[in-house]
Amino acid sequence: MNPLYRRIADQYRSAIHAGSLRPGDRFPSVRTLMRTHTVSLSTALQACRQLEDEGWLEARARSGYFVQHPRRRGLPPATEQGLRPIDPAAYVGISAHVSEILARGQRQPVTANLALAVAPSALYPGEALSRIMQRKLRLQPTALVSMTRRHGHPLLRAALARRVLARGVAAAPEEVVITQGATEAMNLALRAVTQPGGTVAVESPSFYGLLQIIEALGLRAIELPTSPRDGLSVEALAFALDSDPSIQAVAVMPTLHNPLGCTMPDARKAALVALCAERGVALIEDDIYGEMSPQPARPLKAWDRAGGVIHCNSLSKILAPGLRLGWMLAGRWQARVEMLKYTQSRFPEELPQATVAEFLDSPAYDRHLRRLNEALRQHRDAYADRIATHFPPGTRVTLPEGGMLLWLQLPDGASGDTLFDAALARGIKIAPGSMFSTGRRYDGCVRLSCGRAMDEDVDAALRTLGSLVRGA
Amino acid sequence: MNPLYRRIADQYRSAIHAGSLRPGDRFPSVRTLMRTHTVSLSTALQACRQLEDEGWLEARARSGYFVQHPRRRGLPPATEQGLRPIDPAAYVGISAHVSEILARGQRQPVTANLALAVAPSALYPGEALSRIMQRKLRLQPTALVSMTRRHGHPLLRAALARRVLARGVAAAPEEVVITQGATEAMNLALRAVTQPGGTVAVESPSFYGLLQIIEALGLRAIELPTSPRDGLSVEALAFALDSDPSIQAVAVMPTLHNPLGCTMPDARKAALVALCAERGVALIEDDIYGEMSPQPARPLKAWDRAGGVIHCNSLSKILAPGLRLGWMLAGRWQARVEMLKYTQSRFPEELPQATVAEFLDSPAYDRHLRRLNEALRQHRDAYADRIATHFPPGTRVTLPEGGMLLWLQLPDGASGDTLFDAALARGIKIAPGSMFSTGRRYDGCVRLSCGRAMDEDVDAALRTLGSLVRGA
Numbered sequence A, B: 001m002n003p004l005y006r007r008i009a010d011q012y013r014s015a016i017h018a019g020s021l022r023p024g025d026r027f028p029s030v031r032t033l034m035r036t037h038t039v040s041l042s043t044a045l046q047a048c049r050q051l052e053d054e055g056w057l058e059a060r061a062r063s064g065y066f067v068q069h070p071r072r073r074g075l076p077p078a079t080e081q082g083l084r085p086i087d088p089a090a091y092v093g094i095s096a097h098v099s100e101i102l103a104r105g106q107r108q109p110v111t112a113n114l115a116l117a118v119a120p121s122a123l124y125p126g127e128a129l130s131r132i133m134q135r136k137l138r139l140q141p142t143a144l145v146s147m148t149r150r151h152g153h154p155l156l157r158a159a160l161a162r163r164v165l166a167r168g169v170a171a172a173p174e175e176v177v178i179t180q181g182a183t184e185a186m187n188l189a190l191r192a193v194t195q196p197g198g199t200v201a202v203e204s205p206s207f208y209g210l211l212q213i214i215e216a217l218g219l220r221a222i223e224l225p226t227s228p229r230d231g232l233s234v235e236a237l238a239f240a241l242d243s244d245p246s247i248q249a250v251a252v253m254p255t256l257h258n259p260l261g262c263t264m265p266d267a268r269k270a271a272l273v274a275l276c277a278e279r280g281v282a283l284i285e286d287d288i289y290g291e292m293s294p295q296p297a298r299p300l301k302a303w304d305r306a307g308g309v310i311h312c313n314s315l316s317k318i319l320a321p322g323l324r325l326g327w328m329l330a331g332r333w334q335a336r337v338e339m340l341k342y343t344q345s346r347f348p349e350e351l352p353q354a355t356v357a358e359f360l361d362s363p364a365y366d367r368h369l370r371r372l373n374e375a376l377r378q379h380r381d382a383y384a385d386r387i388a389t390h391f392p393p394g395t396r397v398t399l400p401e402g403g404m405l406l407w408l409q410l411p412d413g414a415s416g417d418t419l420f421d422a423a424l425a426r427g428i429k430i431a432p433g434s435m436f437s438t439g440r441r442y443d444g445c446v447r448l449s450c451g452r453a454m455d456e457d458v459d460a461a462l463r464t465l466g467s468l469v470r471g472a
Helices: A004-017 A030-037 A041-053 A094-107 A126-139 A154-165 A181-193 A208-216 A234-243 A266-279 A331-345 A350-360 A363-390 A416-425 A456-471 B004-017 B030-037 B041-053 B094-107 B126-139 B154-165 B181-193 B208-216 B234-243 B266-279 B331-345 B350-360 B364-390 B416-425 B456-471
Strands: A057-060 A064-067 A176-180 A199-204 A220-227 A247-252 A282-286 A309-314 A325-329 A405-409 A445-449 B057-060 B064-067 B176-180 B199-204 B220-227 B247-252 B282-286 B309-314 B325-329 B405-409 B445-449
Touching (some): A004 A041, A041 A064, A094 A208, A094 A416, A094 B331, A126 B126, A154 A176, A154 A325, A154 A350, A176 A181, A181 A208, A181 A247, A181 A282, A181 A309, A181 A325, A181 A331, A181 B331, A199 A208, A199 A234, A208 A220, A220 A234, A234 A266, A247 A266, A266 A282, A309 A331, A325 A350, A331 B094, A331 B181, A350 A363, A363 A405, B004 B041, B030 B041, B041 B057, B094 B208, B126 B350, B154 B309, B154 B350, B176 B181, B176 B331, B181 B247, B181 B325, B181 B331, B199 B208, B199 B234, B208 B220, B220 B234, B309 B331, B325 B350, B350 B364, B364 B405, B364 B456, B416 B456
Parallel strands (some): A199 A220, A247 A282, A282 A309, B199 B220, B199 B247, B282 B309
Antiparallel strands (some): A176 A325, A309 A325, A405 A445, B057 B064, B176 B325, B405 B445
């Protein structure tokens, strides 16, 4: 017999079919469902998620679920793909492959760049930041010629400590280490906790930047099953830790994962932190999209009691893509991270830090976040809508709660690499799935960024992509 | 019998004793000596160098030799110290030692910082750079929020290629890779050409930053005999390459060495490049003080025909200590360096690059260089003068042709580490010699920076240091 949540879901699916719930209608709240059907919170939630997974419902920030536009229903969500065993030889060469893809993308004139995981500059507070920086330059004429002094400007460290406190992490300003973007932070984190030849457990798929760092540091990545909805499988990690003693660190993106877009539920985050603490394995989190989450998302660091979590973050995606301002909380490895940072690139420039600190501490930052996230929500909806229209049946896509990344599984037989080449020849840039795995597991996938607002060019690009996939 | 050059030197020494040549007098030019004594260029030069080594003569930029101030005569130049064999255990731990020294220096309030290898901000064109940056911010309001795109701003790459052309290096703008200071450039260079466990041949003493990088990358440093006047012994390097096949790179500072202050003569630079090319060993040069040389100093890269030299440089010491703008010419490793750079910290911020490019291309840059180098020359003279007055007999010191670093050999028995502690307790910061060798060979030495102009505080600090050495 069907479990209870499925029977509830069936009932509402019929209501949508019957037209009693129409696209755009607000779906009954979880509280209402609990009362109406006398079920537990978890059963009510499961029912909503079932319908969401099937494409009938859409979750909106702080507003609950809404019935989905019919065309969108044509797009089933991306699934977790079975992990094939990997030929050891396939562990090498991801950097060369990614560099090749990036280089080819740069040689070609591009009219629609759907590969760029950042929003266009108009969505960031460029003028406000610029005015602050100009004032600081006027007031402090030696700003550019005074030697940099610390692992972060005191005002920026304090501002970031306050921001992360609101997300459940208590950190002293002195624990914040400012870095050259999250990329440097991830490098330092991995250098601090691993030895060359060691293994790093990662999600599958994973952001190619992480795979490149792992390879460039002489480490090996082991890719673990990851659900496009709930993230890394903690059970699979436990199994891997039991069977592979060379695993020295776990590196994940628990909130708005790149490329999957998924966020681990809190219970799963807590279990992951507990598992790594128990096994004494360093847990590194990349949280650069954390503040793009519609619900305030707690980072793994919020569950860290023993200093075993290294939190890596950046302001490049959320506030200022032109500044390379990353930061990290390195837990019990802070002294080692500070030493490595000094050795690798000394102390960061102070003027951009002071500029951003002032902005973060003003009400303008929260206003900016709301505006950015609302714009990205609209972009995601519009892109999903056009993808549903233009792509052939059999295409599956994630519809993440926040951020700007859509992960597409192409119909059987279609190749992301082939699509990349054909699209590039037509001035369209996408990120092929092969970039996101050392084992090249995801050639049947592509990542599309919806940072840019929908317009005629993007619509035409998506139509071209769809017809290329049909022709494949 | 004395060689010819010694007999000529004896003659002029007597003339100085007799007062026929007085302190401050211009010494006969090399051309005059050749004519007067009917000797070869090399004999005339050797005679001058002999007197210079004894402290009787001082070389000045483009003006030839001058008879030295009598007090300065009391200060014999630093000598090359015999290299003891090193216990392999001593290879580890330089980073921890240096971090400890740096951390102790930061905990203590300091009134006279003679450890900082950078000039005070007043000697840099802070206001001019600030005005350029303000204008760029006004004209391009999206500067801080547009994603960084390349391995360097085209205008800065072109400006640096022009500057280095004037020093004998022909490089296309696209060969210039912009980095986070010379520190990141040296990291990338070493990562590009070595494997963990490999050995890097370095000068002895060497800048501690290089030793830290080598250690942090899991490499081993082998320190080679280095003359405080002529730099690395190429013969010793040839011998080391013959006997140690694990040497994968040579990393040197051929112009105004830190801490020795010495510059390799052109013939020695050429021989070094030729040796490394012949043996197929990567040659990495740190040239950050290159433009502080009174004579235009050719970098090793000027002799590079096969792309085997990696030139690392920075604008932090010469132009803008508040900006972390380094750069490099990576020769045949350029593609690998660009890949590693992308993996390590992505592309650099564009605004500071555009700002500096505009300044470099204006006549103001050469004016700034002349002013900076003239100021540092005065500082060096004044510091040497006060050191001669305050320090006990037996102290030896280098008098470099440019830059701001003085290398002192303390009288027998005095320890740089002990002096560091005693001085720090009195608010004076110095760099103890132990920082400049993995084998801690230079505990009898200290490095003093004369970036700051001579004033009462500095004079008092040098007096205190002198009396601490006397009491040691």
